[in-house]
Amino acid sequence: MSQYRVLPGPEHFLPPAAASMGIYLPNPGEAHINGVIVPEDKAYEEAAKQFLMAKVPTIFPGPLVLWAWNEKAAKKATAVRHLYNTLKECVQPGQKPMLIPMPDYRPKYPKINPEVEINPNHPNLTIWHNKIDCCMFIGVHCHQANLSLKIIRGGTSCYTIAMCAQAGHEDAMLSFRDASVEKIMKLADWVRKLKGTVQPRLTSAKSGASN
Amino acid sequence: MAETHSVIGTKNKKGQTYTDTWKMMNEAPRTPSFYTGSEVIKEAIRRASCDVMIAYPITPQSEAAALIGELFAEGYIGDYFRGESEFAVMSQCAGAAFGGARVFTTTAGPGTMRAMENFPMWAGARLPIQMIVTCRGINSPLSIQPDTLEIAYLLNTGMLVWHAETAQDFFDWILKGYMVSEEPDVHLPLALCCDGFFVTHTKDVVNLTPADMCLPPYDPYRSPVPCMDMECPPVRMMRDPFVMKSNYISYATHASWQQEIWAAVERSRKHSIKWLNGLIDAENTDAEIMIVASGTAVSQGREAIRLLEDEGVRCGLVKVKTLRPWPEEEIREATKNAKHIFVPEFNVTGWLAKEIKATIPNHHRVHAGPHVCGGMTMPPEIIVSEIKTALGMKTFSLAGRGS
Numbered sequence: 001m002s003q004y005r006v007l008p009g010p011e012h013f014l015p016p017a018a019a020s021m022g023i024y025l026p027n028p029g030e031a032h033i034n035g036v037i038v039p040e041d042k043a044y045e046e047a048a049k050q051f052l053m054a055k056v057p058t059i060f061p062g063p064l065v066l067w068a069w070n071e072k073a074a075k076k077a078t079a080v081r082h083l084y085n086t087l088k089e090c091v092q093p094g095q096k097p098m099l100i101p102m103p104d105y106r107p108k109y110p111k112i113n114p115e116v117e118i119n120p121n122h123p124n125l126t127i128w129h130n131k132i133d134c135c136m137f138i139g140v141h142c143h144q145a146n147l148s149l150k151i152i153r154g155g156t157s158c159y160t161i162a163m164c165a166q167a168g169h170e171d172a173m174l175s176f177r178d179a180s181v182e183k184i185m186k187l188a189d190w191v192r193k194l195k196g197t198v199q200p201r202l203t204s205a206k207s208g209a210s211n
Numbered sequence: 212m213a214e215t216h217s218v219i220g221t222k223n224k225k226g227q228t229y230t231d232t233w234k235m236m237n238e239a240p241r242t243p244s245f246y247t248g249s250e251v252i253k254e255a256i257r258r259a260s261c262d263v264m265i266a267y268p269i270t271p272q273s274e275a276a277a278l279i280g281e282l283f284a285e286g287y288i289g290d291y292f293r294g295e296s297e298f299a300v301m302s303q304c305a306g307a308a309f310g311g312a313r314v315f316t317t318t319a320g321p322g323t324m325r326a327m328e329n330f331p332m333w334a335g336a337r338l339p340i341q342m343i344v345t346c347r348g349i350n351s352p353l354s355i356q357p358d359t360l361e362i363a364y365l366l367n368t369g370m371l372v373w374h375a376e377t378a379q380d381f382f383d384w385i386l387k388g389y390m391v392s393e394e395p396d397v398h399l400p401l402a403l404c405c406d407g408f409f410v411t412h413t414k415d416v417v418n419l420t421p422a423d424m425c426l427p428p429y430d431p432y433r434s435p436v437p438c439m440d441m442e443c444p445p446v447r448m449m450r451d452p453f454v455m456k457s458n459y460i461s462y463a464t465h466a467s468w469q470q471e472i473w474a475a476v477e478r479s480r481k482h483s484i485k486w487l488n489g490l491i492d493a494e495n496t497d498a499e500i501m502i503v504a505s506g507t508a509v510s511q512g513r514e515a516i517r518l519l520e521d522e523g524v525r526c527g528l529v530k531v532k533t534l535r536p537w538p539e540e541e542i543r544e545a546t547k548n549a550k551h552i553f554v555p556e557f558n559v560t561g562w563l564a565k566e567i568k569a570t571i572p573n574h575h576r577v578h579a580g581p582h583v584c585g586g587m588t589m590p591p592e593i594i595v596s597e598i599k600t601a602l603g604m605k606t607f608s609l610a611g612r613g614s
Contacts, residue, residue: 014466019474024481025396063437105443107461121444121464142395142435143337143471150467166433167396170474 006035006173008157015154017146018170025168026177033174040176047136047161047174048190051087051097052198054134054159058098059084060118060148064165065139066101072181073139079184080138086188090195094202098130102137105144120144124155133201136161137172138179146171163187218427223260225286227425232390235426236383236486241418248411251378252317252343253278254419255385260426262289262312267300269322270355271407272345276317297322301329301342308338311431311438313389316340319407320347323361327368333400334369334472336445337436339392339429340400341385342370345407346506346557348585356586357406359506362534363562369472371401371479372535373487374505378415380532381405386426387486395433397479399472406507406557435475444468480536490538493545495527500598501549503542503567505531508555508589515555515594526598531563539570551601552577555594559584 002022009015019025023035031043051057061080068074080099087097100118107121114129120140126132135158137145142164149160149171161176162169163184168177176183218229230239235258246254252275256264264283266276283291289312294300297318308314318326323344333340348354349361365372371392375381384403392401405411431438436445483490500519502512509530516526529545531538546552546567554564554577564579571577581597583589592609599606 014463014470017467017470017474017477019477020470025478105437105440107444107464122460124460141437143398144436146435146471146474147464147467150470151463154463154467166435167394167478 002035004035006153006170008159008173009153010155010157011153013154015150017150023170025170026175028178031174031176032168032170035170043174043176044187044190045194047176047187048194049198050134050159050161050174051136051191052090052194053201054095055200055202056096056098056130056132056134057087057091058100058130058132058135059087060100060102060135060137060140062102062137062140062144063104064141066103075181076139076179076184079181079188083184083188083191086191090191092200095200098132100126100130102140105141118148120148123148123152127152127156127158132158134159134161136163137169138163138184139165142166142169145169223425227258227423229260229427230424232386232426235420235424236387239420239424241420243416244419245414246378246417247274247414248378248381248405249274249278251382251417252385253282254422255382256315257282257287257422258420258425259315259386259389260313260428261315262429263304263307264288264291264315265300265303265307266291266293266317267297267322269297269319271347271411272317272319272322272343275343275345275411279315279317297326298329301326301333304340304342305329305333305336305338308333308340309336309439311429311434313393313429314338314340315343317343317345319345320349320355320358320361324349324364327364330365330368330370330400330402335468337398337434337472337475338400339389339398341388341392342400342402343385344402344404345411346404347407354585357408358558358584358586359404359406359556360558360560360562360584362404363558363560365402365404366534366562369399369476370535371397371399371476371483371533373401373403373533374531375403375405375410376506376509376530378410378417381410382417382419384487386420389426389429390486391479391482393429393433394479394482395435397475397482398435399475399479404506409507476536483533483536487532489541490531490533490536491541491545492530492532493527493541495525496545497548498525498527499548499550500524500526500602501529501546501552502526502594503529503531503546503552503554503563504556505534505563506557508557511589511591512555512594514591515598518591518595519598524598524602524604534566537566537570542567543571546571546576549576551598553594553598553601554579555589555597556580556582557584557589558582
């Protein structure tokens with residue numbers, strides 16, 4: 001088993017792809033935390049904890065859930081909105097949950113407005129600008145998600161979560177696989193369950209913006 | 212993520228049943244058939260639910276390409292045409308794959324070299340195209356004969372590269388190859404190589420799966436990049452691409468993109484192990500002498516081992532099945548007891564020996580050879596001779612003038 005761990009950055013001038021460091025993707029029913037394979041249930045708790053600890057917990061929905069290209073996508077979008085609303089209800093004063101879309105993958109620098117959207121080619125801009133310290137990708141095509149996750153790990157200290165509909169992402173600090181409406185709702189349930197039990201990092205210097 | 216509907220158990224327009232690939236390859240009855248390698252390629256593609264095949268004639272793959280044209284005429288393939296050159300063929304394969312098709316093509320030797328620019332593009336665009344490479348000589352003066360030098364050029368394209376030993380490998384790996392390369396965490400092109408003529412033009416008994424079973428169709432909605440999105444990379448190649456910007460972010464993006472291609476090669480390891488039953492086959496790994504080879508050099512190595520056994524010399528064998536992903540740990544483990552490692556190859560540079568030397572500890576153990584090239588055969592006796600010479604045993608001159 002690899003000794004490498006997928007941790008919040010900033011890691012390196014050009015951090016390695018975690019897969020190249022011997023990190024494997026989880027099998028069905030599993031997830032990974034920092035590159036270590038865990039039962040999926042453990043990952044729900046950890047993801048909810050990270051959301052509730054963060055000063056600016058943020059969800060980045062991608063094109064696969066932003067556009068109602070089939071019935072399942074529309075249902076997932078509703079579930080994502082539910083998770084966001086749950087987060088807003090469960091955080092403490094001073095925490096600022098955000099929902100920032102990744103509507104497409106066109107390179108937009110240097111003109112992107114990082115306040116209203118995120119782009120996989122320069123996701124660090126959105127992290128820095130909004131001082132995001134925990135984020136979750138959902139509905140982003142796997143290749144584009146991996147680009148983003150690695151660039152974020154390279155240049156920021158943001159904690160990254162992937163709610164992936166396929167095989168998961170090694171370059172996230174925590175990754176689910178085979179994402180479904182049920183899994184998104186289950187994560188929302190965990191956020192509600194842990195409400196008030198997690199101390200937020202409001203005064204911590206650990207901020208994406210500082211890097 | 213996609214709204215997928217299982218088609219397993221339903222029939223295609225030719226009456227073939229879309230079958231769970233694992234069951235088809237591992238549980239369905241097999242029929243022994245006496246075919247050339249080219250005919251075996253045709254039979255595999257008959258069962259592969261291919262949407263598009265694009266062809267261009269170059270020896271020794273021309274026969275396979277023509278035979279697949281017959282499959283098109285019979286209605287087994289969605290579309291089939293001849294490109295203007297190998298470069299055109301590979302570009303057209305990219306277009307078809309960008310559009311969401313399961314794509315197949317074949318090439319060889321100078322054709323592989325002519326089309327080379329496309330292969331890193333395929334990998335970078337995450338296109339799971341399958342390309343058969345029936346290796347032959349590439350350099351002037353012209354040779355159409357077997358020579359595996361072109362594989363060396365494919366190793367750093369970002370494609371998966373497998374090297375078949377036999378026609379049976381070919382049949383099975385064409386079908387299994389799609390299963391590996393189309394996994395969403397992999398989604399890379401596969402160069403499935405063999406030694407031209409030795410495999411393509413000789414007949415062998417090959418156990419075929421039932422002709423009325425076929426692979427499930429490719430599902431482009433599982434692709435890790437959007438299918439045919441003209442506004443976004445990778446389809447959007449030249450208009451305002453980030454590769455043409457001069458700033459840290461654009462460089463970092465492109466670097467991350469490249470890393471992701473090779474991460475996908477790494478991820479193919481798990482799937483390749485499952486479908487190929489390991490990245491290598493190894494025999495007698497406790498022996499002090501090992502032969503490590505790929506392609507038909509494995510067959511010659513196996514025969515050399517038999518000859519050596521007759522003389523009381525015990526020798527092990529490693530058959531390297533996948534060159535990308537490279538079976539680093541497997542080769543290290545299989546050769547850990549070896550004092551001498553021989554790497555017979557059908558090329559002049561010895562690229563496989565170089566890969567092995569870069570992999571194992573104490574690489575002075577590697578004897579890079581014997582080598583033949585330009586179409587020469589490799590009699591097992593020259594492998595035996597190489598081994599005996601290295602061991603200080605008396606040997607004979609295989610091609611001497613006599614005395």
